[in-house]
Amino acid sequence: MIERLRELKLPRKPEPAPAAEKPSENKELAGQRERLLEKFTVMQADLGGAFYEMAIRDHVRLDVLTRKAAELQRVDAELLAVERLLELERTDAAGHCPTCNSPFGHADRFCPQCGSSLVAVSS
Numbered sequence: 001m002i003e004r005l006r007e008l009k010l011p012r013k014p015e016p017a018p019a020a021e022k023p024s025e026n027k028e029l030a031g032q033r034e035r036l037l038e039k040f041t042v043m044q045a046d047l048g049g050a051f052y053e054m055a056i057r058d059h060v061r062l063d064v065l066t067r068k069a070a071e072l073q074r075v076d077a078e079l080l081a082v083e084r085l086l087e088l089e090r091t092d093a094a095g096h097c098p099t100c101n102s103p104f105g106h107a108d109r110f111c112p113q114c115g116s117s118l119v120a121v122s123s
Contacts (some may be wrong), residue, residue, distance in 0.1 A: 028085050036079040081105045084112060 047068045054060040085103060091102035095118075102113035109119050 026086065026089055026097055029082055029089070033079065033082045033086065036075060036082060040072065040075050043068070044077060047072055081113065 047065065050068060051060070051065055055063070088103045088105060094106040094108070096103050097111040097114060097116055097118065099116040100111060100114040102111055104111055104118055110117055
C-alpha cells in the first residue's frame with residue numbers, strides 16, 4: 001500500500017521564494033550592539049533584583065538604586081547611538097555633524113548626538 005502511494009504523483013507544494021537579502025551590517029557595530037544589549041539586560045535585571053532585595057528587607061537605599069539606574073541609562077544611550085549608526089548605515093546617512101562628526105539622517109534638523117543645529121542660518 002505504501003509503495004502504491006509513493007507511485008502516485010501528488011502535486012508538490014510550491015517552494016518558498018528566496019528571502020530578499022538584507023543589506024549587510026557593519027559587523028563591528030553589530031557586535032558592539034549585541035554586547036551592549038547583553039550588558040543592558042544584565043544591568044536591568046541587577047537593578048530590579050537590588051530593589052527587590054532592599055524592599056523585602058524594608059531597607060531601600062535610593063542612592064544605590066539611583067547610581068545603578070544612571071549606569072543603566074548610560075548603557076541605554078550608548079546602545080541607542082549604536083543602533084542609530086546601524087540604521088543610518090542601512091539608509092545612507094545625509095551627512096555628518098560639523099560639531100561632533102556624528103552621522104545624521106535626511107530629516108534631522110538637529111544633531112541626534114550633540115544637539116547642534118544642522119540647518120544653515122542665513123545672515
